[in-house]
Amino acid sequence: MAFAGIDPWVGFKAIVQGALGTPSRVGATVTKATPLILAGLAVALPFRCGLLNIGGEGQIYIGALAATLVALGLDGLPWPVHMPLVILAGFGGGMLWGAIPGWLRARLKLNELITTIMLNYIAFWIVSYLVHGAMKDPQGGGYPWSVEIPASATLPIILTRFRINLGIVVASVLAVVSHFVLWNTCFGFEMRAVGCGPPAARFAGINAERTIVLTLALGGGLAGLAGMAEIMGVQYRLSDFFSPGYGYDAVVVALVGQSNPVGVVLAGLFFGALRNGAESASRSIAMPTSISLIIQALTLLFVIGSNSVVFARIWRKRRQTRARDVDPIASIH
Amino acid sequence: MLETLIQLLLSIDFLVASIRFSTPLLGASLGEIISERAGVVNIGLEGMMLCGALAGVLGSYMTGNPWFGLLAAVLAGVLVALIQAFFSITLAVDQVVVGMALNIGSLGLTTYVSRLVFGLTERPRVTGLAPLKLPFLGDLPVLGPILFNQSAVVYLTYLLVPVVAFVLMRTEWGLKLRAVGEHPEAAASVGVPVARVRYVAVLLCGALAGMAGSFFSLVQLNAFVEGMTGGRGFIALAVVIVGKWTPRRAALTALLFGALDAMALRTQALAVDLPYHLLLALPYLVTLLVYAGLVGQARAPAALGRPFVRD
Numbered sequence: 001m002a003f004a005g006i007d008p009w010v011g012f013k014a015i016v017q018g019a020l021g022t023p024s025r026v027g028a029t030v031t032k033a034t035p036l037i038l039a040g041l042a043v044a045l046p047f048r049c050g051l052l053n054i055g056g057e058g059q060i061y062i063g064a065l066a067a068t069l070v071a072l073g074l075d076g077l078p079w080p081v082h083m084p085l086v087i088l089a090g091f092g093g094g095m096l097w098g099a100i101p102g103w104l105r106a107r108l109k110l111n112e113l114i115t116t117i118m119l120n121y122i123a124f125w126i127v128s129y130l131v132h133g134a135m136k137d138p139q140g141g142g143y144p145w146s147v148e149i150p151a152s153a154t155l156p157i158i159l160t161r162f163r164i165n166l167g168i169v170v171a172s173v174l175a176v177v178s179h180f181v182l183w184n185t186c187f188g189f190e191m192r193a194v195g196c197g198p199p200a201a202r203f204a205g206i207n208a209e210r211t212i213v214l215t216l217a218l219g220g221g222l223a224g225l226a227g228m229a230e231i232m233g234v235q236y237r238l239s240d241f242f243s244p245g246y247g248y249d250a251v252v253v254a255l256v257g258q259s260n261p262v263g264v265v266l267a268g269l270f271f272g273a274l275r276n277g278a279e280s281a282s283r284s285i286a287m288p289t290s291i292s293l294i295i296q297a298l299t300l301l302f303v304i305g306s307n308s309v310v311f312a313r314i315w316r317k318r319r320q321t322r323a324r325d326v327d328p329i330a331s332i333h
Numbered sequence: 334m335l336e337t338l339i340q341l342l343l344s345i346d347f348l349v350a351s352i353r354f355s356t357p358l359l360g361a362s363l364g365e366i367i368s369e370r371a372g373v374v375n376i377g378l379e380g381m382m383l384c385g386a387l388a389g390v391l392g393s394y395m396t397g398n399p400w401f402g403l404l405a406a407v408l409a410g411v412l413v414a415l416i417q418a419f420f421s422i423t424l425a426v427d428q429v430v431v432g433m434a435l436n437i438g439s440l441g442l443t444t445y446v447s448r449l450v451f452g453l454t455e456r457p458r459v460t461g462l463a464p465l466k467l468p469f470l471g472d473l474p475v476l477g478p479i480l481f482n483q484s485a486v487v488y489l490t491y492l493l494v495p496v497v498a499f500v501l502m503r504t505e506w507g508l509k510l511r512a513v514g515e516h517p518e519a520a521a522s523v524g525v526p527v528a529r530v531r532y533v534a535v536l537l538c539g540a541l542a543g544m545a546g547s548f549f550s551l552v553q554l555n556a557f558v559e560g561m562t563g564g565r566g567f568i569a570l571a572v573v574i575v576g577k578w579t580p581r582r583a584a585l586t587a588l589l590f591g592a593l594d595a596m597a598l599r600t601q602a603l604a605v606d607l608p609y610h611l612l613l614a615l616p617y618l619v620t621l622l623v624y625a626g627l628v629g630q631a632r633a634p635a636a637l638g639r640p641f642v643r644d
Contacts, residue, residue: 252433294442304434308426
């Protein structure tokens with residue numbers, strides 16, 4: 001910040017004010033946090049199973065696509081029927097896009113890093129193709145986006161003063177469910193066991209292949225919901241640039257949240273605030289938004305760095321030497 | 334339509350472009366081969382390339398000499414690699430996570446710096462590395478324009494293929510490097526300085542990735558665009574796997590992906606009645622299919638991704 005000729009303190013204040021200054025800004029922070037939490041869970045659960053899901057972005061796009069198709073295709077249904085169907089479609093679409101790398105990993109031993117990244121690009125270009133062609137709104141003024149979704153498929157605003165939509169409730173509920181699944185169910189135990197090492201898990205009678213496919217499919221479904229929430233709660237139209245990299249931010253959210261559903265919610269809120277704050281600071285004091293990406297990377301490096309085993313070892317050694325230093329004095333008395 | 338397509342695929346233009354587009358993939362994947370053979374996964378390739386692309390433009394912009402741009406690109410790659418090395422070797426944290434952080438940070442940093450230097454609207458064109466026609470060879474029919482009228486970065490990258498292969502497979506240092514990547518404990522027990530070898534490997538990888546990044550900004554476009562590497566760093570990771578961690582196979586794989594890139598762009602320019610958005614997805618789809626088709630054939634270095642902490 002100092003390099004850009006902006007006083008860091010002023011910049012920092014602008015970010016905090018932009019993120020939390022007024023009720024509507026708090027609302028925007030929560031709205032931005034919604035896809036981050038959902039996509040963050042989509043990284044956190046597979047991470048417990050020893051899988052790094054970098055495919056959030058593609059799963060978001062396919063989830064949003066499936067949800068939009070159901071939202072537009074089943075127009076005319078009442079909200080209590082239509083909305084759940086749209087949510088299911090978002091989950092299903094993401095699940096499909098998560099199950100592919102899961103299957104490739106379990107059956108063919110393909111590294112999920114490579115496959116998910118490739119699937120991200122493929123998903124993006126599929127959506128791009130559709131919103132430039134078959135799904136393009138004829139009255140859209142030439143913009144590559146779909147027709148606006150009907151009101152019966154939207155996530156309604158629940159707190160008018162804050163402009164917060166139902167999406168955050170969906171995200172919070174799923175965070176609780178994820179926590180429960182991870183720690184209180186057989187499947188959660190199997191996931192964590194496979195994360196400790198597939199051979200050991202197999203020895204304990206766990207079907208590691210099935211667990212891997214299911215975990216990545218579940219993760220994909222959660223990311224798909226992030227895409228659904230962004231279209232149905234915020235943008236109301238499918239376009240090909242609707243996600244500003246939520247799927248990649250999600251990796252940071254999940255790791256800073258220590259792959260723990262509660263931690264993911266907190267980290268999601270923090271990075272939602274950062275993104276929202278940086279955006280409004282770019283308007284108020286002309287600070288580039290890209291600063292938020294730099295802060296994200298630094299936070300992640302700081303968190304993983306401070307968790308390093310090397311530090312743990314140095315601390316332990318220091319404590320031991322100190323104990324030794326103290327000992328002789330104690331023996332004198 | 335099929336005729337135009339075949340004509341396109343056989344045109345000299347297309348073959349020149351294929352070799353050009355394969356260059357950044359090959360450069361970055363050569364670096365990644367060195368790093369992975371030493372046991373360090375470097376997912377941060379994309380970020381190193383992006384920093385290289387920006388540094389290349391800055392170097393050329395400030396000095397007016399594209400060769401200083403290339404040098405700056407290499408240095409930028411090394412600097413980013415230094416962070417990767419410190420975290421993944423000295424602090425022994427998850428290498429993939431560090432790489433992710435570097436990718437995100439590099440995207441933010443390069444966007445930030447380019448706006449700072451060039452402003453929001455301006456995108457100055459700088460002197461790039463123009464095609465260098467080699468004497469005699471460049472005058473050969475057909476082969477001349479395809480192989481010997483390319484940019485210096487292209488020659489340099491392809492010259493590095495046998496060099497890297499030789500160093501890895503035929504020198505003592507290469508043997509140590511591979512030992513460190515296969516079994517660091519054993520290597521350490523016979524006195525190989527594991528951490529130092531890994532540091533050198535990662536920094537070399539950064540240098541090559543930085544050079545590969547400069548291709549985008551000094552050969553292809555002569556300017557910097559935010560996020561201009563467009564995921565090529567990730568494709569380079571796939572090139573390493575499909576190329577089975579050997580420079581020569583990596584070169585062939587990079588050529589294949591370069592051709593796909595060239596095809597997607599050429600058909601777009603030709604305005605043939607093809608779904609161009611889907612064509613742009615083709616390189617990624619083919620990467621996935623080729624990768625899936627290689628099942629069980631490729632074997633990664635045994636200690637890949639495993640940090641080594643001395644007791």
